[in-house]
Amino acid sequence: MQKPRASYRRESAEDRKRQLAEAALRCIQRNGHAGVSVRQIAAEAGVTQGLITHHFGEVNELVAYAFELMAADIQSGIAAAIAEADDTPAARMDACIEASFSPDIFDQSTLGVWIVFWSLVLHSPKMSAAQQRDNGIYVNRMESLISDLAEAEGFRVANPRLAAIQFAAMFDGLWLNWCLNPASFSPEDGIALCRNWVEGLRRGAYA
Amino acid sequence: MQKPRASYRRESAEDRKRQLAEAALRCIQRNGHAGVSVRQIAAEAGVTQGLITHHFGEVNELVAYAFELMAADIQSGIAAAIAEADDTPAARMDACIEASFSPDIFDQSTLGVWIVFWSLVLHSPKMSAAQQRDNGIYVNRMESLISDLAEAEGFRVANPRLAAIQFAAMFDGLWLNWCLNPASFSPEDGIALCRNWVEGLRRGAYA
DNA sequence: GCGGCTGCTATACGACTTTATAATAAAGGC
DNA sequence: GCCTTTATTATAAAGTCGTATAGCAGCCGC
Numbered sequence: 001m002q003k004p005r006a007s008y009r010r011e012s013a014e015d016r017k018r019q020l021a022e023a024a025l026r027c028i029q030r031n032g033h034a035g036v037s038v039r040q041i042a043a044e045a046g047v048t049q050g051l052i053t054h055h056f057g058e059v060n061e062l063v064a065y066a067f068e069l070m071a072a073d074i075q076s077g078i079a080a081a082i083a084e085a086d087d088t089p090a091a092r093m094d095a096c097i098e099a100s101f102s103p104d105i106f107d108q109s110t111l112g113v114w115i116v117f118w119s120l121v122l123h124s125p126k127m128s129a130a131q132q133r134d135n136g137i138y139v140n141r142m143e144s145l146i147s148d149l150a151e152a153e154g155f156r157v158a159n160p161r162l163a164a165i166q167f168a169a170m171f172d173g174l175w176l177n178w179c180l181n182p183a184s185f186s187p188e189d190g191i192a193l194c195r196n197w198v199e200g201l202r203r204g205a206y207a
Numbered sequence: 208m209q210k211p212r213a214s215y216r217r218e219s220a221e222d223r224k225r226q227l228a229e230a231a232l233r234c235i236q237r238n239g240h241a242g243v244s245v246r247q248i249a250a251e252a253g254v255t256q257g258l259i260t261h262h263f264g265e266v267n268e269l270v271a272y273a274f275e276l277m278a279a280d281i282q283s284g285i286a287a288a289i290a291e292a293d294d295t296p297a298a299r300m301d302a303c304i305e306a307s308f309s310p311d312i313f314d315q316s317t318l319g320v321w322i323v324f325w326s327l328v329l330h331s332p333k334m335s336a337a338q339q340r341d342n343g344i345y346v347n348r349m350e351s352l353i354s355d356l357a358e359a360e361g362f363r364v365a366n367p368r369l370a371a372i373q374f375a376a377m378f379d380g381l382w383l384n385w386c387l388n389p390a391s392f393s394p395e396d397g398i399a400l401c402r403n404w405v406e407g408l409r410r411g412a413y414a
Numbered sequence: 415g416c417g418g419c420t421g422c423t424a425t426a427c428g429a430c431t432t433t434a435t436a437a438t439a440a441a442g443g444c
Numbered sequence: 445g446c447c448t449t450t451a452t453t454a455t456a457a458a459g460t461c462g463t464a465t466a467g468c469a470g471c472c473g474c
Contacts, residue, residue: 005422005423005424005467005468005469006422006423006424007469007470008421008422008423008469008470009470010420010421010422010469010470010471011421012421013421016421016422031330032326032327032329032330033240033326033327033330034330037460037461037462038461038462038463039460039461039462047422047423048422048423048424048425049423049424049462049463050422050423050424050425050463050464050465051421051422051423053462053463053464054420054421054422055421057463058462058463059462059463108329112329115325115326115329116326118322118325118326118383118387119239119240119322119323119325119326120239120240121387122239122315122319122322122386122387123238123239123240123241128387131387131388132387132388135384135387135388135391139391162392162396162399162400163400163403165381165384165391165392165396165400166377166381166400166403166404168380168384169377169380169381169383169384170373170376170377170380171380172379172380172383172384173375173376173377173378173379173380173381173383174372174373174376174380176325176376176379176380176383177342177372177375177376177379179329180325180328180329180335180338180339180342181338181339181342184342184346184372185369185372189369189372192369193369193370193372193373196370196373196407196412196413197373197404197407197412199407199412199413200403200404200406200407200408200410200412200413201407202412203407203410203411203412204410205403205404205406205407205409205410205412206403206406206407212437212438212439212452212453212454213452213453213454214439214440215439215440215451215452215453216440216441216452217439217440217441217450217451217452218451219451220451223451223452244430244431244432245431245432245433246430246431246432254452254453255452255453255454256432256433256453256454257433257434257435257452257453257454257455258451258452258453260432260433260434261450261451261452262451265432265433266432
């Protein structure tokens with residue numbers, strides 16, 4: 001009376017982990033927190049539950065892995081845009097701003113997943129560690145952009161680190177608010193607002 | 208073999224709903240999303256599970272109610288601080304900033320709950336409606352503060368509504384980031400950063 | 415073409431979840 | 445002091461959750 005065993009493809013651990021993580025992202029995108037479930041994710045990936053245990057031990061590990069994957073994607077998107085820009089601090093700063101509001105990132109289903117991740121950070125050490133890593137990279141980049149711009153254009157920023165934290169927080173806040181209420185402003189508005197913020201830097205508001 | 212029925216106090220619907228909501232907040236504070244559970248909340252409130260069904264029908268309703276309660280608290284705290292300030296636009300703006308970083312609001316356990324709420328908004332119509340109401344009030348206030356300040360001090364802000372949205376998003380972003388990583392900056396830093404942002408306004412960065 | 419490694423399936427178990435329903439007792443009106 | 449109202453308890457039913465375990469089967473080396 002047993003179910004006949006299903007046929008399957010054997011995959012490398014790395015590939016499979018990625019597949020599972022991507023399935024997890026789709027589940028969270030669709031169902032929010034409710035999507036964080038071994039069964040749902042396994043079904044989405046077209047495998048059985050045991051496979052998640054096998055590769056990750058526990059679900060939190062999988063979720064943290066998915067987070068890191070997504071964070072790396074976002075980071076590399078922004079980094080690439082900056083690298084492609086003209087090699088002036090102003091152009092690089094602007095490229096960062098534009099990339100942050102590009103459809104790849106500034107997308108409701110992407111950000112919806114991101115918000116769920118945030119809510120997990122406080123209660124999962126793995127997630128917390130991953131978030132701190134990611135945020136550190138993020139803020140460091142912002143700090144460089146700000147410092148370089150200040151030096152190139154000859155204005156002063158008293159504490160570039162703090163300014164960078166604010167800049168990063170502003171992005172997060174705009175992402176969050178737009179995701180929760182997309183009608184309130186457009187991506188172009190977001191870009192304009194961030195440029196204004198930089199203009200404030202130039203005019204010595206942070207000196 | 209039945210359990211002897213426990214004695215209890217009868218309370219007005221309003222009081223009981225508030226008690227349940229407060230218990231829910233404590234549970235979420237303690238356990239994040241896992242705290243959103245009829246059983247946990249009922250235990251925390253010292254009542255049986257059925258009572259939640261009785262008063263709210265389903266859990267989401269209770270959570271939304273708790274959200275509104277907490278949102279109203281935060282709003283009234285900030286509103287009170289503004290009302291107590293000197294009646295100049297600059298003083299009122301500053302009071303708003305300081306209140307936003309006061310220990311009542313800028314508190315990890317408070318913000319931790321808040322983040323969980325955010326993550327629920329996208330998947331719960333009730334929560335979404337409540338969030339939009341709350342956010343609307345919030346942004347409106349910011350817009351008034353900005354417009355009044357601009358008029359009083361004679362600088363120009365091209366789009367006060369958008370500026371207000373950014374200001375609000377900046378608060379959210381700073382709350383979020385500090386909550387996830389309290390070591391990165393202090394409340395005083397947050398206040399200084401927001402003042403700098405206002406200084407940017409004054410210097411015409413948003414004209 | 416034949417073993418062996420291990421990725422993978424299938425299944426079971428126990429704890430926990432929400433929601434529904436009937437019974438009970440507390441409190442207010444009279 | 446009784447009677448009604450209804451807030452509240454107790455309990456059940458049905459489902460989902462995560463984790464563990466046993467063994468099959470795809471693939472690699474030979």
